[in-house]
Amino acid sequence: xxxxxxxxxxxxxxxLSVAHDSALYPSGLPVCARRCEKILQTYIAVTRIACRGSxxxxxxxxxxxxxxxxxxxxxxxxxxxxxxxxEEKARGKDMEDGxxxxxxxxxxxxxxxxxxxxxxDMRVGEESFNSALLFSLLTALNRGKELIIGEPGLGKTTSxxxxxxxxxxxxxxxIWASEVSGHPEQTEEKIIGRPDLGRLNxxxxxxxxxxxxxxxxxIVDEINRLPETKQSMIxxxxxxxxxxxxxxxxxxxxxxxxxxANYQDRGTNTLIAPLIDRFDVIVExxxxxxxxxxxxxxxxxxxxxxxxxxxxxxxxxILVEPRDYQEKMKRIEDLCDRFGDHMEKExxxxxxxxxxxxxxxxxxxxxxxxxxxxxxxxxVIAELSFCFKYGQKRSDxxxxxGCHYTGFLCHHIKNCISNRFPMSVRTYSQSxxxxxxxxxxxxxxxxxxxxxxxxxxxxxxEDYIAQKQxxxxxxxxxxxxxxxxxxxxxxxxxxxxxxxxxxLAVAYQALSGKDLEPIEGDHPIYAEIKQDLEEVR
Amino acid sequence: xxxPFEDFKEYPYKKKEIPLDHIVRAKERVMDQIVEGxxxxxxxxxxxxxxLVENSRVFKAYSSAxxxxxxxxxxxxxxxxxxxxxxxxxxxxxxxxxxxxIYLSALCNNAKEERIHLRLHEFKRTxxxxxxxxxxxxxxxxxxxxxxxxxxxxxxxxxxxxxxxGNWAGAGMMNGELFINEHTGQNTGGWMSGGxxxxxxxxxxxxxxxxxxxxYQRGKLILPHDMTARE
Numbered sequence: 001x002x003x004x005x006x007x008x009x010x011x012x013x014x015x016l017s018v019a020h021d022s023a024l025y026p027s028g029l030p031v032c033a034r035r036c037e038k039i040l041q042t043y044i045a046v047t048r049i050a051c052r053g054s055x056x057x058x059x060x061x062x063x064x065x066x067x068x069x070x071x072x073x074x075x076x077x078x079x080x081x082x083x084x085x086x087e088e089k090a091r092g093k094d095m096e097d098g099x100x101x102x103x104x105x106x107x108x109x110x111x112x113x114x115x116x117x118x119x120x121d122m123r124v125g126e127e128s129f130n131s132a133l134l135f136s137l138l139t140a141l142n143r144g145k146e147l148i149i150g151e152p153g154l155g156k157t158t159s160x161x162x163x164x165x166x167x168x169x170x171x172x173x174x175i176w177a178s179e180v181s182g183h184p185e186q187t188e189e190k191i192i193g194r195p196d197l198g199r200l201n202x203x204x205x206x207x208x209x210x211x212x213x214x215x216x217x218x219i220v221d222e223i224n225r226l227p228e229t230k231q232s233m234i235x236x237x238x239x240x241x242x243x244x245x246x247x248x249x250x251x252x253x254x255x256x257x258x259x260x261a262n263y264q265d266r267g268t269n270t271l272i273a274p275l276i277d278r279f280d281v282i283v284e285x286x287x288x289x290x291x292x293x294x295x296x297x298x299x300x301x302x303x304x305x306x307x308x309x310x311x312x313x314x315x316x317x318i319l320v321e322p323r324d325y326q327e328k329m330k331r332i333e334d335l336c337d338r339f340g341d342h343m344e345k346e347x348x349x350x351x352x353x354x355x356x357x358x359x360x361x362x363x364x365x366x367x368x369x370x371x372x373x374x375x376x377x378x379x380v381i382a383e384l385s386f387c388f389k390y391g392q393k394r395s396d397x398x399x400x401x402g403c404h405y406t407g408f409l410c411h412h413i414k415n416c417i418s419n420r421f422p423m424s425v426r427t428y429s430q431s432x433x434x435x436x437x438x439x440x441x442x443x444x445x446x447x448x449x450x451x452x453x454x455x456x457x458x459x460x461x462e463d464y465i466a467q468k469q470x471x472x473x474x475x476x477x478x479x480x481x482x483x484x485x486x487x488x489x490x491x492x493x494x495x496x497x498x499x500x501x502x503x504l505a506v507a508y509q510a511l512s513g514k515d516l517e518p519i520e521g522d523h524p525i526y527a528e529i530k531q532d533l534e535e536v537r
Numbered sequence: 538x539x540x541p542f543e544d545f546k547e548y549p550y551k552k553k554e555i556p557l558d559h560i561v562r563a564k565e566r567v568m569d570q571i572v573e574g575x576x577x578x579x580x581x582x583x584x585x586x587x588x589l590v591e592n593s594r595v596f597k598a599y600s601s602a603x604x605x606x607x608x609x610x611x612x613x614x615x616x617x618x619x620x621x622x623x624x625x626x627x628x629x630x631x632x633x634x635x636x637x638x639i640y641l642s643a644l645c646n647n648a649k650e651e652r653i654h655l656r657l658h659e660f661k662r663t664x665x666x667x668x669x670x671x672x673x674x675x676x677x678x679x680x681x682x683x684x685x686x687x688x689x690x691x692x693x694x695x696x697x698x699x700x701x702x703g704n705w706a707g708a709g710m711m712n713g714e715l716f717i718n719e720h721t722g723q724n725t726g727g728w729m730s731g732g733x734x735x736x737x738x739x740x741x742x743x744x745x746x747x748x749x750x751x752x753y754q755r756g757k758l759i760l761p762h763d764m765t766a767r768e
Contacts, residue, residue, distance in 0.1 A: 374544050505550035508542035517553045532541060 097363055100356050101437060107166045108137055110349065115306075116159045117296050118288040121474070124436060124448050132159050132285045135452055136258065138431045140167040140217075141352075141360050144424070145238060145257040145278055147223070147271075147456060149476060150285035152262055157221050159285055160258035164217040165306045169336035169343075169351040173312040175219065178211035182225035188233050193245040196322070205246055206322065213243040214319055214328070216255045223259040224268045231275050239278050250325040254357070260285075273415075280424035281449075282456040284476050305347050311339045360434065367430045369441040375501050376443050377425060379493045379525050380450065380486070383409040384417035384458070386524035392416055395459070408492075408524055409485055412464040417457060424453040447486055455482035496521060503529055564618075567611050571619050572628050574605035575640050579633055595689075598636050599669065602643035613653040616644045624660040634684065638666025645677050646670060646694075657681035658700065665703070668696040671713060685722070688715040691732055704741075707734045710750065726752050726760070 112118070112133060120128035132148060132155075139146040140163050148156040157179070165172050180191050192213050196206040212218055220226075220234065237243045241252035259279070262268060288296065318331050333354050340351040352360075369377070388405050390397050393416035405411060429445040438445070455478040465481075473480040493500065503519035507529045510516040518530045578601050622628050623637055641664065645653050651674060657664060658681025665684035668677050673693025685703035688696045691710035698706075698715070704722035707715045710729045720738035727744030735753045743752065743760060752760040 369544075371544065371548060501545065501548055502550050504542050504545040505548035506553065508540060508545045508548075509550060511540045511542060519553050529542075 100360060101435065103350050103352065104137065104141070104435060106350060108133065111162045111166065115162045116155055117292050118286065119292065121286065122448065124432060125444065131452065132283045135281050135283045136160055136163040137167070138428055139258065139281065140164060140256050141357065142427050142431050143254060143256050144280040144427065147279040147282045148258060148260045148285050149263065149282060154285050154287055156260040156285040157219065160219055162306065164219065164258065167352045167357065168217050169340035169353065170217060171308040171312045171315065171339060172306040173309065174315045175217055177316065178215045178217065179219045179221055180212050182220060182222040184225070184227050186226055186230055191233060192237065192243050195246065207245045207248040209243070209250055211319055213237065213250060214325065216252060218255060218257045220257070220259040222262060224261040224271055226269065228269050228272050231272050235275055276456050277418050277420055279456055281428060281452040282479065283452055284479060305349065308339065308342070311342070364430045364434045367433050367441055369426065371501055372443045372497060373441045373446045375497065375504060376446055376490065376493050377422060379500060379523065380489050381417060381422060382523070382525040382528045383489055384413065386410050386528060388527065405524060409489065410524060412461055414459040414461055421453060421457055425449055428453060447490060450486045451479055451482035454485070455479040458482065492523065496523065500525055507533060567609060567615050568618055570609045571611060571615060572622060574609065575629065577605060578602055578640055579636050595639060598639045599643055602640045603647065606644055606647060611644065611648070613648055613650050616641060616648065616653065617655055619644070620655060620657060620660060620664065624662050634665045638664050639669055642666055642669035646672055646675065652676040654678045655680065657683060671696055673713065691715060701738065726750065
């Protein structure tokens with residue numbers, strides 16, 4: 001079937017053939033047609049240049065002279081060329097996007113095959129991934145914050161180091177140098193910065209910033225060995241990228257955080273609630289299984305490929321220079337690019353540049369959540385923040401006996417979910433959709449990401465923990481509980497997804513001024529919607 | 538102010554509904570059809586603004602009413618509702634008593650129920666022609682005083698009036714029974730050819746021309762006289 005442009009071309013060519021009919025116009029073309037012919041000739045010449053010689057008329061099954069005929073055609077030709085250009089641009093962008101995506105997938109594959117050998121433990125659609133590696137990669141791309149838990153020696157820190165090195169074009173040695181270890185004697189001077197003692201002797205207050213504060217990759221090893229009082233030292237830096245010491249401040253424009261934590265033992269402390277809430281995701285770096293463990297044991301340490309003492313020295317030289325931070329970062333980025341080129345040339349290892357990371361973030365941000373994903377996320381938030389009796393969940397208030405909402409999650413948890421939670425879910429599910437090459441975020445992406453964004457944020461009630469503790473499982477208990485919870489809410493959502501979406505649509509109309517009553521139903525989401533409407537009205 | 542439901546702007550929504558809404562809406566739809574039928578009938582019948590009681594005219598109006606209500610699925614509550622609408626006059630642009638009664642009679646005669654009860658005593662308007670052509674097997678109970686031509690052309694049905702009737706009660710009735718609790722007006726039973734009229738109160742006048750049937754007053758047969766004598 002012909003499209004609109006093709007139909008117009010047909011009409012126009014017919015008109016022209018009539019105009020050229022010598023029987024009708026024995027003295028040649030009418031003046032207006034001749035004038036149009038001239039205009040169109042010029043037009044064709046211009047568009048030919050604009051299309052860089054592409055034969056767009058050929059796509060329509062026409063010759064150029066067919067177009068030098070009808071004044072009406074000019075606008076259609078123009079329209080066609082514009083569409084053609086936009087299409088090409090989009091195709092180019094898609095190709096570029098596809099190339100970067102492939103690069104990121106190659107990085108994942110390279111680390112999985114050579115550096116961090118582990119079993120896949122999650123599925124997204126048809127593909128299997130290792131959760132620790134996947135979420136570390138998404139964290140690096142997203143400027144996120146990840147808490148990696150696990151037994152000692154199972155690759156918590158190393159997985160983060162590899163991902164960081166390959167996504168930020170930094171040599172491994174520099175990353176090691178920037179790492180901060182959590183221990184009771186840790187000081188602000190070692191974590192953030194210290195006074196330049198030489199300059200201090202001359203009466204000047206100049207801060208020598210730590211590598212951790214300066215570099216975009218921040219790895220805090222064994223964070224739960226930091227005493228609770230010292231955890232707050234890194235709060236602001238972790239949250240906003242602002243690092244302050246004495247009267248000086250540096251602001252990281254692009255950064256991501258990886259923190260590792262061992263399971264509770266005598267030397268560990270509890271992570272304070274404000275700090276733990278700042279982590280977007282929690283993952284476990286697991287034992288790879290007997291057979292892979294043996295392969296790892298037999299393998300040479302392949303990580304050396306990511307090391308480069310020469311470049312490490314160059315980086316360190318820049319970092320210790322007493323220059324303006326922004327200026328130093330520009331030089332660091334140039335060096336990163338050189339290191340990236342070097343790695344590609346010497347070892348065929350492709351890393352991500354700053355521009356590519358930015359492009360990924362731009363693409364990720366544009367990926368929309370479909371309505372089901374949106375409504376499902378609202379349903380989850382409703383169950384984790386709602387309290388019929390007291391208006392919202394509060395850690396110091398307890399559920400009443402016989403509450404109607406006993407069957408929902410609000411009854412099993414102590415605390416209220418924070419506003420950082422939906423941000424984490426959105427960003428990580430968008431990144432996951434991008435990595436998979438999906439056009440939008442669907443409910444599957446959300447379901448995949450949810451347990452890892454929730455597990456560390458929920459404080460379960462003792463009776464619920466007691467009820468679930470004996471279950472057979474493969475995940476650490478908190479991630480297991482979160483996965484169970486997600487399945488439970490999903491089941492509820494699935495049963496009434498249409499009703500929930502309708503309730504949200506009616507709420508939109510009601511808030512826009514239509515005289516509609518909120519939809520009622522047996523779930524906290526309906527009560528939340530009703531409250532929103534009542535308070536506005 | 539931000540609308541937190543903006544994402545659902547385009548989602549096709551359905552209003553909240555309770556079962557009563559369905560019932561009310563269905564009722565309203567039926568009532569709309571009934572009122573529309575009535576308005577159509579009146580428009581056809583009163584083009585010259587005067588409606589005369591002529592047999593052909595009454596018959597034509599009745600036939601037209603039957604055609605109109607053929608597709609409407611109504612019950613006796615709807616008939617009573619129409620009486621209320623006619624009395625209030627809100628949705629009825631013009632009320633002509635004759636066609637209104639004929640239309641109500643057509644509705645009663647074709648209702649699903651065998652027994653229909655209309656409470657008319659609270660209405661300000663007087664209804665004429667009720668029980669017109671009431672067929673066999675149907676019982677129509679009218680509570681309250683009614684107008685002229687009540688039970689006209691009665692065709693085998695049972696019409697009970699708990700109140701008084703106007704003139705021409707049971708006019709032209711062919712079969713069936715007409716019970717009047719209280720009084721009747723003039724020309725009672727005019728041109729009747731069969732059936733019975735029972736009147737418990739006063740009879741202002743019996744029609745001169747009565748072709749058949751019987752008229753009782755307070756249980757006593759008063760017409761035909763010869764029959765009374767024979768009995």
